[in-house]
Amino acid sequence: MVSPVCSKQIGVLHKRFKQLSHNEETLRRDHFNEIDDLAFNPIRAQIIEAFFDRRNFHQNGEGKVQEIGFEEFVVVMSHFRPPSAHMTEEQRGKTRREKLRFLFNMHDTDNDGIITLEEYRHVVEELLSRSGTLEKETAKCIADAAMLEVASISVGHMEPDEFYEGITFEHFLKLLERFEIESRMIIRFLNMDTTTLCK
C-alpha cells in the first residue's frame, strides 16, 4: 500500500476538493473540465477518467463512476506520494506496482487487463494531439514500433503466425523496470499553500 497521506496534507486536499466542487459533497467530470490550466494538457481526458475509475480506488472494483467523494479523491491522489525516507525493498517494490498499475489503468481503457495495439495507438495519438501536426500515420507508426519493442522484450521469440495480444500488466512492469517510477511519479504535497491555489 502506498503510505497514507498525512493529516496536514488531507486538510489541504480537502480545501481544494471543496473549491473544485463548489462546496458540494461530490465531484463530477464537469467540475474537472472547469479547471482552466488543464485545457492545454493533451491527455486531460485520460487524467480526468482516472479519477472516476474504480480500479484506482483500491477496492478491487471495476468500471467507472459518475461522481466521487472526498475519500476517493484522496485515494487517487495518494498514488503520487513521494516515497518515505526509510523504505524496505519490498515496500519500494509495492509502491512501484501501485504507480505502474495506475498508469496501466490509464492506458487500458476498456478494462480487459491488456493494452491492445489500438489502445496504445490512442495513447500516442493523444500525446501528439496538441502538437499541431495531426500526423496520424506517424502516431500509428510510433505505436507500432513501441508494441514491437514490448513484444520483443517480453516474449522474445514468436512464430510467424502467432499473434501478440497486447501488453499485460506483467509485461508493462518489465517494460518500465528501468524507469525509476517511484521517484519520478510524485507530487510534493507538502509545499502546497492554500493561497497559491489556482481557480
Add this chain to the structure above:
Amino acid sequence: MDPIRRSSTLRLTGLLCLLFLVFFSRGFASHDVVSEKSSGTTQEDSRSQANSTAHKKTFPVLSFNYEHVRTPFEISLWILLALFMKLGFHIIPTVSHIVPESCLLIFVGLLVGGIIKATGEQPPILDSNLFFLYLLPPIILDAGYFLPMRPFTENIGTILMFAMVGTLWNVFFIGGMMYAVCQIDAAKLAHVDLLSCLLFGSIISAVDPVSVLAVFEEIHINELLHILVFGESLLNDAVTVVLYHLFKEFAHEQAITVTGAVLGVISFFVVSLGGVMVGVIYGIVGAFTSRFTSYSRVIEPLFVFLYSYMAYLSAEIFHLSGIMSLIACGVIMRPYVEANISHKSYTTVKYFLKMWSSVSDTLIFIFLGVSTVAGPHTWNWIFVIFTVIFCLVSRVLGVIGLTAFMNKFRIVKLTKKDQFIIAYGGLRGAIAFSLGFLLNNNEIKNLFLTAIITVIFFTVFVQGMTIRPLVELLAVKKKKESKESINEEIHTQFLDHLLTGIEDICGHYGHHHWKDKLNRFNKTYVKRWLIAGERSTEPQLISFYNKMELKQAMMMVESGSAAKLPTIVSTVSIRNVQAKGSPKPSRAISKSREEEIRRVLRANLQNTRQRLRSYSRYELLNDALEDDISEARFRKQKEMERRMSHYLTVPANRQETPPVRKVFFQQEHKVYTYDDSESPRGRASPSCADDVSELKETPEKPDQSSTPRANRDAELKPKEQDDQGDQLKVSRCLSDPGPNPEDDEDSTFLP
C-alpha cells in the same frame, strides 16, 4: 602471443617516437647554434660548389631556415607528443587500467620537463594566457554542449548549493586555517598575512572540471553522482572568479572593508548572472544563424564553435564568468542548432569538440608536469602538508553539512556512499595552477605555487588512482547502459503531462507546471524563430523517434556483413503485433520522404556494398542533386525506412528460420504508395515473390510507365533508365542460407 608481441613492439616504437620528439624539441630549443652551424655549412658548400668569384653569393640550392616556422612547428610537436602519449596509453592496457590517464600524462610531462632541464634549457611553463584562452574553452564547451539536461535541471538546487556555498565554505575554512598555521613560529611563515591566505584559499578550493572529467569518465559512475560533482565543478567558476579578484584587490589595500564585502557579494551576482546572460545572447544568435545555414552546409560546425568561443571571450572582457557563459551558450544553442543543421554537420561538431577537448586535456596535464619541473619552488613542509590536510578536511565537512541540509529538500536522498564519492571526487587541477601563476611575483607566490602543485598532484594521483577501486569496493551504482527505448520516451512524456495535470488539479504550481509552461512558450514562440522549416513544429516524440530510427538504420547499414545483432534480438515481427485482418493503412508517402530514403540508402548501400533483400520501393537514383537535398528530410527518411521494416513478410512456406536481420530489412510493399499495387504477375503469397515481381518489372520494362509508376514522380522515370548500369545487385539478406526458388537473385534493384 601475437598481441603481446605487437603491443611490446608498439611500446618500443612509442618510446622511440617520444625520445625522438623530445630531442627534436630540445634540439630546436637551442636552435641558434644549429642554424648558425648549418648556415655556415651551406655557405661553405656553396662556396666550394661555386668555383667562381667568392664575393658573389651563389644561389642556395638547399637552405635551412628554422626561425621562419619555429612557433607553429614547436606547437605541432607538442601536440604530436600529446597525441602519441594518448595512443600509447591506450595500446598498453594493463597500466591504463590501474592508473588514470591524467596521472600518466603528468608523469610524462615530468619526464619531458626533466629531459629538457637536464640539457640545460628552460622548459616551457603553462602560460596562463595559453591556458585560459586556448586550452580551457574546448573542454568546457565539450562539457557544456553535451551536458545531459534532464539530470542537470533536476538536481540544479543541489549543484548550486555545492558550487556556491560549498566553495565559499572551502575558501574561508582553508584560508582561515592556513593563516592560523602561518602563525606557528616553527613554520617561519609569519610574513603571510590573512588576505594572502584567503587569496590562497580561493585559488585552491575550487573543484576543477578538467580533472573531474578526466577521472570520472573512466570510472563510469552513475549519472546522479557524475552530474553532481561535474556540475559543481562547472558552476563554481563564478565564485572562484569573484573571490580571486576580490582578494587580489584587497591584497593591495591590506584591509577588508564592509563596503568591499558588500561589493563583493554584488559582484558575485553580476559575474554569474552576467556570464549566463552573455552566453544566452550568443546562444540565441547562434541558433538563429543556424536557421539559414542550409545554404552552405559545410560551414555549419564553424558557427557553433565560433559563437561559443566568442561568448567565452566576451565574458572574459568584462571579467564575468567565462565558463558559465560558455555553458549557457552551449545549452541554449543546442536544441535549436541540432534541429537545423545537417546530420553530417552534427557529427562534425561532435567529433571536433571531442577531439579538441581531448587534445586540450592531454596538453594541460603534460604541461602541468613540465611546469612542475620548471618553476621555482619554495618548499615549506608545514605549509604544504597542512594545505593538503585542510583541503581534504574542509571538503569532507562541507559535503556532509550541505548534504544534511539538502536532503530535506531532495526526493532522492543522498546516501553516505554518495557523499563519500562526492567528497572524494573533489579534485583540483590546472585552473588552480594557472590562477596561482597569475599572482604577482613575490616570494609568497612560489610558496603558494608549490603548495598548489602538491595539492593537485595529491588529488590527481592519490585520489584519482584510488577512486576506481573504492567505487568497486563500495559497490556504488554504475552508469546504466542506456538503450533508447521508444516506450520509455513515450512514458516520459506521458508522465510529464500527467504530473502537470495532477498539479493543476491540486491547484499547486509546482515545477512541472512551470516546466510545462516553459515548454509551451518554447514551442509557440521560440522554436518558430529559431528552427527552420517544418522541423519547428515537430513534436519531441517524433524527433526522438526519428533519431532512434536514424541510429538503428545507420547501425544496421554499418554492421554490414558482420554478424552484429541489432538491439532487438527477436523474431517478433509487426505481423505478430497487428491484428489479423486489420486493414493495412494506406500510406501516402510524400515525395520528399521518398527522395530522402532513396538517397540515404543509396549512399549507404554503395558504401558497404551490401547485397540486400528487395528494396523495390527504394528507387535509388544517381541523383546529381544529392548534396542539395535538405538533410532535414533525412530524418523523415529514416522513419520511412523503419516503417517499412516493420511490415515483415514472413511467409508461411519459408523453410529457413527468419534471420534477425529480417526484422529490419524486409519490406512489404502492400503498404506502398499506390493502392493498385497489382503487378502483372499474380500475387499469390505475400512474400518476396511480390518484391521480386515488382523488381523484375522495372528493369525489364523501363520504358513502360506502368500505372503505379505514373502515380509517383514522373521525374524518376528517365533517370531510372539512365542508371540501370549502376544498379546494385539485389539479393537475399546476408544471413539467408541459399537460393529460394521464388526469389530471383539476379534481379537488380535499382540504385
